[in-house]
Amino acid sequence: MSELADRVVQALNTLEPEDGLFAADAVTWHSFDEVEAPTVPDTLESVRGIRTVVPDFGLVEVRTTPLVDGVSWARYAVTGTLPDGTAFRAPAALAVHVDGSGQVTRIEEYVDTAQLAGLFAALS
Template identity: 55%
Template sequence: MSTTTTVAQRVLEALAATDTPEPPDDLFAPGAITWHSFDELEAPTVPGTFDTLRAIRAAVPDFTMSGIRATGDGERTGIARYVLTGTLPDGSTLRAPAAMVIDVQDGRAARLEEYVDTGQLAPLFAALG
């Protein structure tokens, strides 16, 4: 498995983990950035992305990323495909296929770009208020 594949796999496992409050120290480059296709904003990955995930899990306790498949070019780019799932407060099921492009520098994730359909996330956004 290439380094970029390993980093992509580890990033998604860290994001999907519900019992770990912070990511491993060696996973993200200092100043790592996360960008989402639905708002086109950049934010610090640590702590920003993990703070957001804690807020989501407060409203949707079983929120996770399932079916993770990671690949990479071995040099700078990892790709992860997965499905965001969870049970919304009204009892309905959230299911949103997504993909993430992960820029890797010196064996660490430096930039995450998440691509997901806002229409499929609309019920989650409504639950978050």
């Protein structure tokens, strides 16, 4: 079985989370806006929305850590090609929190938004 954080990244890349991966009340928080939103459906819908503008948007070069004290980490790069043909790449990390039943209850994403300025401009 792959690491928990790896399974979350896979769910974000495929937009098809495995059954029972996320708790019904799971939330996602971003370092750049400090907003907390429901993981399902909001986070998955956000990725779908990004892909309408950047079809090759993805999380690549994924490295994960085993679950320790209820948290598993994923380090990866956010990549894609903007409508003007410009490629972007931004290193990022997810802290994936899990409850006693093994379901994800919280995702915290850390990314330098300066490296994603072109993406945010294309989305606005």
